[in-house]
Amino acid sequence: MKYRSDVDGLRALAVLPVVLFHAHIPGLSGGFIGVDIFFVISGYLICSLIARALARNEFSIIRFYENRCRRILPALTVMFLATSAVAAKVLLPPDMESFSRSLIAATFFVSNIFFWRSSSYFDGGSEFKPLLHTWSLGVEEQFYIFMPLILYVIARWLKSKYMIWLLVLTLPSFALSVWGLTHAPTSTFYLLPMRFWELAVGALIALRPERISPSPRAIREIVAGAGLLAILYGITMLSEESSFPGWNALLPCLGAAAIIDAGGRGGAWVSRLLSVRPLVFVGKISYSLYLWHWPLLALAKYQAMRQLTVVETAGVMTAALAISILSWRYVEMPFRQNRRFFNSRMIFAGSAAAMTLMTAAAFAGIYSQGLSFRYPNFEQQTISGKERYNGGTCFLDGNQTFRSWRGDDCFLSRGRGKTVLLWGDSYAAHYAPGLVDEAAHLSVDYLQYTASACPPVFDYYTAIRPHCREFNDNLPQIISKYGIKTVVMVGRWESLFKRGVSPSQVADTVARLNRMGVAVYVIGQSTVFNNDVQTLFAQGGNSATTAEASAPLSFSRDINGRLAAVLPAGTFIDPLAKLCHAQDCDFRRDGQYLVADIGHLSSFGSKLAVATYFPFVSR
Structure with a gap:
């Protein structure tokens, strides 16, 4: 297959937005679409190689997987080894155990399934998972399992009518991706059936009939320019709260396909732009850069116990770039080019040995409970709180609609006075334990109307919680039915504002x-x-006898000031004024945790908060 420098440049246009998005560079809120561009490129390159080999009757499934092993496993194994070594040094036992489980999943290219079952890509805690980024490798490797077989069947029995039969597979996958946004958003983000169409878009470009002649130059210029604009639009205008993939992924995927297609039909100004040496070089190291940047960021944040400063982020990114260059030069290239020394037998034996080693290391981490012998005094506690949110009835999860709310069962107190509605997300629900415990001091009856990741804002839509808007739209009916005259609104405002609200x-x-x-x-x-x-x-080096502890917040405290400034006087209540000092905030008092995880109040913290600053509580 003829080398195309513009495709390497397109790889640079894919990896740089991803890296800068993960580094929280402003203006690149949709940088995550770089992964989708990678999918299109992979579909194009892999299917081009397979189709040409099939046309010459030279296709070998063994040789195909040998080439995939050469391309993917050496650099991946080195990253696994280095990341595991640093993780064993810095991660506490629960996090090391979780890392070990993700290592097994990543080793066998099912980490997309592992993270689908455990978290959302955009969850705050995801920033501390060093192998989260391997989910995309899982999608690609699963595609590599099925696509050679699909193309072989089409070539052998369906007269090589690739375009027709690939469209038969692609269109249902896209429809499933769109449908999944409102029915199973996390599955839609992570799993191959809903991502297959993105790789197939590249495959369709690769498998277009050879008889199609090059397009007129003017057409190529327009198509390639539109493709570049589509990608830039996605990088700058989409965000974590955009419905994705689905329709919003269509634009960058078609943009990447347009650029690849125009370059293959004679080139365009975009092709020449992408062929400049700096972009081509970044494209060449893009795989290593993708592998290394995320675990370096995740482990640095974990060790710092806070978000990184601009200078620290720049330092990590510089280190990632340097390591990526070394990885490309001394790991990727020798395995890909020196086929005499790294022959087929060595590649397969080495791959099996590497996977065995990673599996053994992962099981050691799991069965030692995260290498717990490193911290003999560490004891993970079960902190009471979340089990008292009234989950499933008064605090709904992402799959429940407002119809699941059990109104009459959601009173947190009875016989105290008029009814006040507690409305919001989990940061509203975490006050429920405290309101129950402080019921004797209430002058009203609180009624709980809360849903996970659903902030109390009218006309708000999020693909993460597709039923949220209708949940909030139902509020007037709740107000009317229960004669509500007062509503207390609570949300995780720092996350909401970060996402564009x-x-x-x-x-x-x-x-x-x-x-x-x-x-x-x-x-x-x-x-x-x-x-x-x-x-x-x-x-922080504390012991079980340490009664009080505090730490900096993960966000700027002026957020409450900004919110108070736009609200009517007497409406706003600032929890930070009661829970924080000048530089940090308490998470432990009187030998008990105020917080159960990173922010949700424990039962102890909830009772303290309600008694301290909640409305309609006698103090």
Whole structure:
């Protein structure tokens, strides 16, 4: 297959947005679409190679997987070994055990399934998972299992009508991706059936009939330019809250396909732009750069116990670039080019040995409970709190609609006075234990109306929780049915504002409620730390006898000031004023944790918070 420098340049256009997005560079809120561009490129290159080999009757499944092993496993194994060594040094036992489980999944290229079952890609805690980025390798490797067989069947029995039969597979995959956004968003993000179409877009470009002549130059220029604009639009205009993949992934995927197609039909100005030497070089090291940048960032943040500064981030990115160059030069290239020394037998034997070694290391981490002997005094506690949210009835999960809410069972107190509605997400639900414990001191009855990852903002949509909007739209019916005259709104505002919602939208929600004759209190952002508080406690060198502990927040404290500034006087209540000092905030008092994870209040913390600053509580 003829080398194309513009495809390497396109790889650079894929990897750089991903890396800069992970580094939290402003203006690149959709940088994660670089992974989708990689999918298109992979589909194009792999299917080009397979189709040419099939046309010459030279295709060998053994040789195909040998080449995949050469391309993927050496650099991946070195990254696994180095990351595991650093993880064993810095991760506390629970996190080391979780890392070990992800290592097994990544070794066998099913980490997309592992992370699908355990978390969302955009969860805050995901930033501390060193192997999270291997989910995309899982998708690609699973594609490599099925695609050679699919193309062989088409070539052998369906007269090489690749385009027709690939469209038969591609269109249902895309439809499933769109459908999944509102029915199973996490599955849609991680799993091959909903991502197959992205790789197939590249395959369709590779397998277009040879008889199609080069396009007129003007057409190529327009198509390639439109493709570049589509990619740039996705990088700058999409965000973590955009419905994705589905329709929003279509634009960057078609953009990448347009650029590849135009380059293959005679070239265009975009092809020449992507062929400049710096971009081509970044494209050549893109695989190693993708492998190394994420674990370096994740482990650095974990060790620092906070978000990195600009200077620290720059240092990590510089290290990632340097290591990637070395990995490309001394690991990737020798295995790919020196076929005399690294022959087929050595490649397969080495691959089996590497996977065996990684499996053994992972099982050692799991069965030693995260190498717990490193921290003989560390003891993971079960902190009471979340089990008291009234889950499934009054605090709904992402798969439940508002119809699952059991109104009459959601009173947190009875016989105390008029009914006040507690409305919001899990950061509203974490006050439920405290309201129950402090019921004797309430002058009202609180009714809980809460849903996971669903902030109390009208007209808010998130692909992460597709039922959230209708849950919030149902609020007027709840107000009418229970004669509500006062609503207490609580949300994880720092996450909401980071994802593009403005404080003024919260103010608009308050105004709409006021027009309905409802008084409103807004509880501001409570404490959220950079890691699980038990990890922070252990990293700080504390012992079980340490009564009090504090740490910096994961966000700027001015967020509550910004929210208060747009709300009517007397509406806003600031939890940080009661829970924080000048530089940090308490997560442990009187020998008990105030927080159960990174931010949700424990039962102890919930009771303290309610008694300290919640409305309608006698103090």
